[in-house]
Amino acid sequence: MRRSAEMQGARTSAVPLLLLSCCVCAAAGYPFRTPLDLDVTPRITVLSSGLQGCRRFQSSAVNYSTMLLEADSERLYVGARGAAYALNASDISASSALSIEWEASPDQKRQCLLKGKDNKTECFNHIRFLQRFNSTHFYMCGTHAFRPLCAYIEEERFVMSSQPEEGRDKCPYGPTTGYTALIIDQQMYTATQYEFRSFPDIRRNSPSPTLKTEDAPTRWLNEADFVGSALVRDSLGSSTGDDDKIYFFFTEKSQEQTTTYSHSRVARVARVCKGDRGGRLTLQKRWTSFLKARLTCSLHEYDFHFNMLRSVFLMPGRTPQDTLFYGIFGLEWKNVKASAVCRFSLSDIQEAFQGPYMENQDSGSKWKEYTGKIPEPRPGTCITDALRARGINVSTSLPDDVLDFVRRHPLMSQQVQPSDRRPLLFRRTTDYTHMAVQMIQGLDGQKYHVLYMGTDEGWLHKAVEVEGQLHIIEELQIFEEPQPVNNLLISAKQMSVYVGSPSGVVQLPLSNCRRYASCYDCIFARDPHCAWNGAQCVDVMTHVDRSALIQDIQHGRKGCENTQEDIVVRSRAVRVGDDVLLQCELSSNLATPLWTQDGSELQGYGLNSGFRTGTDGLLIIEARQDQSGLYTCYAVENSIKVAIITYNITIRMDLPPPPPVEPTEDFYTLPTPTEHPSSERPLPPPPAPVLPHSELLSTRNMEAMYLSLITILGGLCVVLTVVLVYVGFCLRVGHRGKYSLRAAAAAYPNSKRHNKNRKQHRNSSQMELKTISSHCNGNGVCNGVSKQRNGGIQDGGFLQIVPGEAYPSPNKEPPPPAPPLPPTPQLPSPECDFPNGLSATLPSVLRRMNGNSYVLLRQSDSENTSSSCYSFAEELNRILEKRKHTQLLPRPDESSV
Structure with missing residues (x-):
């Protein structure tokens, strides 16, 4: 036993060392070192019950992932699974919503099942695309149970104006495949993995000529997952006659070879020219202007690299060169939740496209920077006035050597760094999914960008960008049940933000x-x-x-x-020795509490100071008269103290104790603070009955009492174990009929109560002690605590200790039920004392101890006692001898000892 105790102590002492070593290793490695200046805490937290001005739209459909806001018509168009809706943008919960039901046919769903797809998520018509086509119609595409279809929608009546047409070149097959699409001047630009086994592709579908990316000999896209696209009209006011460009954002498998670090997937930005018509012979029906570069969002000083691009938002500037792109990035590991927000300028992206190229001479090796000669005109550029002067008016007139270079060199060597060379925001335990940005001018004349970011658990964070860093103004719980935010839109006219989710659409005020x-x-x-x-x-x-x-x-x-x-002032009178909690609720997560007593700041909250402070207030422990005075709670934020509440505390000795309250159960509460109502306002009565204060019930005396009881109880358990082992041995030798203690509890009249209590404490691994009182009436109800006499407990209070059986292991069948027992004999009276001064009776409530035996500490019923006295061993042997002949179990339960 000593060796096992030493081993147990060694294991216990090794736990802190192991934890310390793990913390040191985590602090030294990636990705657990945290940049505290960027890991921003939201200032205000608002739960769903506290949302104001919130409007919701829900229907029988699910997966509201596609949204289009028409500011002029004041309509919000939403695409869901099997339906599309036209909502009132000023109030989406209004009953004026129009709808189009568009679900896959039963035959198409059966074909989807034959392809091995999920009939709960995939074999439906998920609306993936909904945008304006012209002044009178919209264009809508859906997966249609793994056979994509598209259709024109008449705006005025919001109905399909024609039969659906083939959409496999315009829409992905699955509801979760990465996808982005734009309609620009009635031309549709899409990027996704279209067919079931095809490679990802960027296409212009209509009208002709249709274009796509190249697959051989160099594949331009490598397992790309698209998240967004944007049009930048560079032709407006261009002095060089430049063309408009479409930018695509995605994450793909890495191709670079670098000695610094390597990642399997990286974030990319690609661009094509709107006027691209492909090549004449080389790159026929292929993009001649396709280029891509890497987007980096890293904290190099902490070795943090965010490679997974989740969402992107274009923020237009005064000129095309002032355009900004905000992106949400995540880590490559799915089991680690973290997000970063980086901002990129269009000028930095264009600079990367003007830099050196990457090449891959051998398809089996990584890409390296190209150092050879670059042909003229520069490969991948759009048609400009300078090229038109040379007779090159369209891309089909470009030389073959230029087009062949474009085919083999789609990747740029220079990486696109964030505008501030670091993220604007870093969050450890949050996965942002979508974002939207609004620009607003402050009273100081500066223009600020306000970001709205949705999370994977249904929260909305509102933040403002100040000098290259984000301050999270508030976090709003939009949904009680966690669910990801699928889309975000902002309407400055309606002063609302719209949130799409799997269960519905939510409209919230911007502020x-x-x-x-x-x-x-x-x-x-x-x-x-x-x-x-x-x-x-x-x-x-x-x-x-x-x-x-x-x-x-x-x-x-x-x-x-x-x-x-205005400061709230409250007055309270407190009795000496009571604990007093002064509540102080801070609405801001960034504020810290500061307490003063009579104008002087409370210094230190050590064990002997008499104070404890926490987020809920200040606790005065065992109040003394010299602690009377004015207590003021301040909220300290941005180095400014703001008074929240003041308490006028009076601590007196002449206050009468509260009247005794008759308890309704066998359990007693520890002393609670007694606060007397002031003359200004009444206070509610104390929530629970309390014990009168006494020196015996002080913390030190209670600890000594508990230690003594545990020591005595341990000795009794040892005696009881020896007796039971001896009796069990005798019964094995002398009798064929055996006994079981399982029937002991069943013999008592209130056995249901015993079983209930036993179940409640089945998972307990320690012995519990309860306050015991000798003030009991004839019905066994205790009216108060035991009286003190000469510093001790009055005779009559006692402990009851009995054995019980352990629960059988799961792989063993329970024994058959025992037959009814004869009437229980009279129990020994409380006056029969053991040598240690305690009295024992049989149990009525069982407690599990050490996994396989039970003890009970509670007060006996006086009506069940008799005046005859027996020793503990005699009484136990007498009862067991009488019961052992009535049991039919073939073998005793050894675990019950």
């Missing part, structure tokens, strides 16, 4: 300034939509005269110096 009740709360938020007008926090967009409004987005701490804040 809710009334949520901030004070001036400092409004300023600390740093929300460009909100400002303080002297009385309340208001929306800036609704005010024409903004001269009297206060706002500080840059720092979030200026403007409220001369405002008067």
Whole structure:
């Protein structure tokens, strides 16, 4: 036993060492070192029950993933599984919604099942594309149970204007395949994996000539997963006669060879020219302007590399060169949740496309930077005025050597770095899925970008970009049941953000300034939509005269110096020795509490200070008279102290104790703080009955009492074990009939209660002690605690200890039920004491101890006691001798000892 105890102690002491070593290893390795300056905490957390101005749309359909906002018509068009909807953009929950039911036929669903697809998710018509085609019609495409179809939609009546047409070159087969598409001047540009076993491709489908990417001898796309696309009209105001360009964003398998680090997948940006017509002989019906480059979103100082691109948003500028792209990136490991937000400028992307190329002379090796001669005109460029002057008016006029170079060199060597050379935001435990960005001008004249980011668990984060870093203003729980955000759209006209999800569509206001009740709360938020007008926090967009409004987005701490804040004052009278909790709720996650007593800051909260502080308030432990005074709670945020609440605490010795409350159960609570209502306002009664204060029930005395009880109980258990082993041995030798303690509990009248309590404590691995009282009436109900006499417990309070059987292992069948037992003999009276001063009776509540035996500590019923006295061993032997002849079990349950 000593050796096992030493081994157990060694294992126990090794646990902290193991944890420490794991922490050291994690701190030194990727990806667990955290850049604290970028791991931003949302300032305000709003649960779904606290959302204001929230409108929802739900129907029998699911998977609302495609959305199109028409600001002029004030309609929001939504594509779901098997249906499309036209909603009122000002209130999507209005009953004026129009719908088109478009589900796959039963025959098509059967063919989908024959292909081995899932009949719960894939064998349906998921709407993947819905955009405007011209001034009167929309164009819509769906997977149609792995046979894509497309159709024209009449805008006015919102009905199909023609029969569906083949869509396998325009829409993916599956509902989760990466996909992006645009209609530009009635030409459709798509990027996805179209057919079931085809390679990913970027195509222009209609009208002719149709173009696509090259597969041989050099494959331009390598297992690409597309997330977005955007049109940049470079031709507007261009001095060189440049062409418009379409940019595609995706993640693909890596092709580069580098000595710094390697990843299996990387983020990419590719571009094609809108006026591309392919080559005459070389690259016929292929893009002649296709180029791609790598997007990097990394924290090099922490060795963090985010390679998986999840979402992208184009933010137009005053000129095409001022265009910005915001992207959400994730880690390559699926079991690690983390997200980063990076911002890229169009000028940096164009610079990468003007840099050196990569080449792959041998298809089996990695790509390296090309150092040879580059033909003229530069491969991959659009048709410009300079080329037109040389007689090259379309791409079909380009020389073959240029087109052959394009075929073999689609990848650029230079990587596109973020605008600030690092992410704007990093979140460890969050997976962002989609985002939308709005630009708004603050009261300081600067323009700020406000980002709305949806998560995979149904939350919406609102953040503002300030000097290259994001400040998360708030996080909103949109759905009670976790589900990913499938799409995000912003309407400045409706002042709303629309969120698509698997279960429905949600409309939320862009801001809710009334949520901030004070001036400092409004300023600390740093929300460009909100400002303080002297009385309340208001929306800036609704005010024409903004001269009297206060706002500080840059720092979030200026403007409220001369405002008067109302402070709640409460008075309480407390008895000496009680514990008192002074509550102080902070609405901001970025604020820290600061407590003062009579104007002086409380210094330290050690074990002997008498105070404990936490997020819920200040706890005064065993209050003393010198702790009376004014306690004020401050919220410290952005280096500014703001008073929240003040308590006037009076600690007195002459306060009467509360009247005794008769308990309703056998369990007693430890002493709770007693707070007397002040003269200003009544306080509710204490929530639970309390024990009168006494020196005996102090913390130190209670610990000594518990240790003594545990020691005594251990000795009794040893005696009981020896007796049971001896009796079991005698029964094995002398009698063929055996006994089982399982029937002991069944013999008692309130056995159901025993079994219930035994089930409640089945998972307990320790012995429990309860407060015991000798004040019991004739019905066995205790009215109070035991009286103290000379520092001890009055005679009559006792412990009851009995053995019980362990639960059988799962692989053994339970024994047959025992026959009814004869009436239970009279139990020994409480006056029969053991040498240690404790009395014993048989149990009525069982506790599991050490996995295979049970003990009970509770008060006996006086009506079941008698005056006859027996020793513990005699009483136990007498009862077992009487019961052992009535059991029919062939073999005793050894685990019950």
